[in-house]
Amino acid sequence: MPGNDELALAAVVRKPDTETTIAALEDEGVYDATRKVRERDDELVELPVTDPPSETAVLDVVEQVAPERRLPDLESHLREMGWTDEEIARAPSSWAVVGSVVLVTFGDEDDGGADGPTGEGEAGEIDREELGEALLDLHGEADTVLAHEGVSGDHREPSVSVVAGAGDTETVHTEHGTRYALDLAEVMFSPGNKAERARMGEAVEPGERVFDMFAGVGYFTLPMARAGADVTAVERNPAAFRFLIENAMLNDVSERVSAFRADCRDVEVDPEADRVVMGYYDAHEYLDSALAALKPGGVVHMHEATPEELLWDRPVSRLRDAAADAGREVEILDRRKVKSHSEGVWHVVVDANVV
Incomplete structure (x- = not known):
């Protein structure tokens, strides 16, 4: 990077756009992570770049004198x-x-x-x-x-x-192009689930009908709706529900999201869903409602916090038992660890086709 007495380039952006723009500059390959972000005034910041961005929208590109290096860790x-x-x-x-x-x-x-x-x-x-x-x-x-x-x-x-x-405590977080407005003093958000959120956006096809039983602020609803799915999203926490509605508008998917502030067991899905997402550690307690909402041949994604010694018997057996009780059969499509939940316990997801 340039020495302290040399000039260096920086892109000027509005403060609320900082995170989104840094991600775009990184994708473009021009973000300089060896220098600090510099506050320009109350409304603007200077983001260090190696070259003027050609693909990322910025307000201006300026030369900095005595740029500040960023320590690596x-x-x-x-x-x-x-x-x-x-x-x-x-x-x-x-x-x-x-x-x-x-x-x-x-x-x-x-x-x-x-x-x-x-x-x-x-x-x-x-x-x-x-x-x-x-x-x-x-x-x-x-x-x-x-x-x-x-x-x-x-x-x-x-x-x-x-x-x-x-x-x-209020902020807007951006992942893979999806924007999540939230208040971290009121609702949860796990960066450790980033890959799973992206995966759900890739799993759906345009026009699919999805039932998201524990939607939160739109963790899985938003990437699926952005991919073209029609999502029935249910959330009973009033704060999370408020952000769910806001985020559907923020991501221009309101027409593809039908949101309900309710217990997911009380929401009737008609017609039946092609896919059901159960992003809750005790999701197995709601499997009867999930299967009732899922069409024959549909896919369910069941989350669980599972002790290491019970992988993968417990979550799979819970799915199979619930399906048997409903007179249906299960084909396991995938099972994966999302992240560590606590010592010796994993946050896992089991994907299954239910006929």
């Missing part, structure tokens, strides 16, 4: 702040950037749902505020660091506290 930032080896060893080993928010877990809190944080990392008695500042330095596109402190209640509501930065 959290450990480097903490060492520069004077942390000892022992303190660094107690720092969280993982965190997630969700839009403009860095979400970090201190300790071993579990997520309690198929779209909550992973619960990895342990910090002990360390200076959380300093750690938060280091994370903000590391992730220049972020402006807030939140501590994830668990999930509770029937609506799987998260508990968070501000560690550093502006304290904004």
Whole structure:
């Protein structure tokens, strides 16, 4: 990268567009991750680039004097702040950037749902505020660091506290072109499920009828609807439901999403669905309703938190038993680990054709 006395290029964008634009610049191959994102004023930021972007829309391309280098990892930032080896060893080993928010877990809190944080990392008695500042330095596109402190209640509501930065819990997160507006103080979002969300967008065909039983803010609904599926999306958490509606509009798929704030067992799907998505760790408790909504030859995607020693017998047997009770048969199409849920327990998904 250029030295501190050399000129370097930066793309000027509006702050709310930072994450989306960085992703686009990375795809174009011109984002310079060795330099820091620089705040230009209250509304604009400068994103470091190696060349003027030709495919990504930006407001302007400027030359920077004395660009600031970005340290490569959290450990480097903490060492520069004077942390000892022992303190660094107690720092969280993982965190997630969700839009403009860095979400970090201190300790071993579990997520309690198929779209909550992973619960990895342990910090002990360390200076959380300093750690938060280091994370903000590391992730220049972020402006807030939140501590994830668990999930509770029937609506799987998260508990968070501000560690550093502006304290904004509302953000817009972008993945594979899908935009998720959410408030991390009100609803869950698991970056660890990124590949599964993308997979669901690739699994559907245009015109498919999908029943998403635990839609949340649109985790799986949005990529499927963007791929052309017609989705009946059910969510009983009022905060998550509000964002589900907003996100359908944000992604221009409102015409393909029929949203209901209800218990999914109380929603009748007519005609029957080609595909049912069950993105909830206790989804097996709802298999009777899922199968009732699924047409013969349709596909069900059942999520579960399964202890290592019960893979894959428990989730598969639950599916087969529920199908037998309904007078139907199951063909297992795929089974996969999504992420670690807690020590010795995996978040898994079983895909099955039900005739």
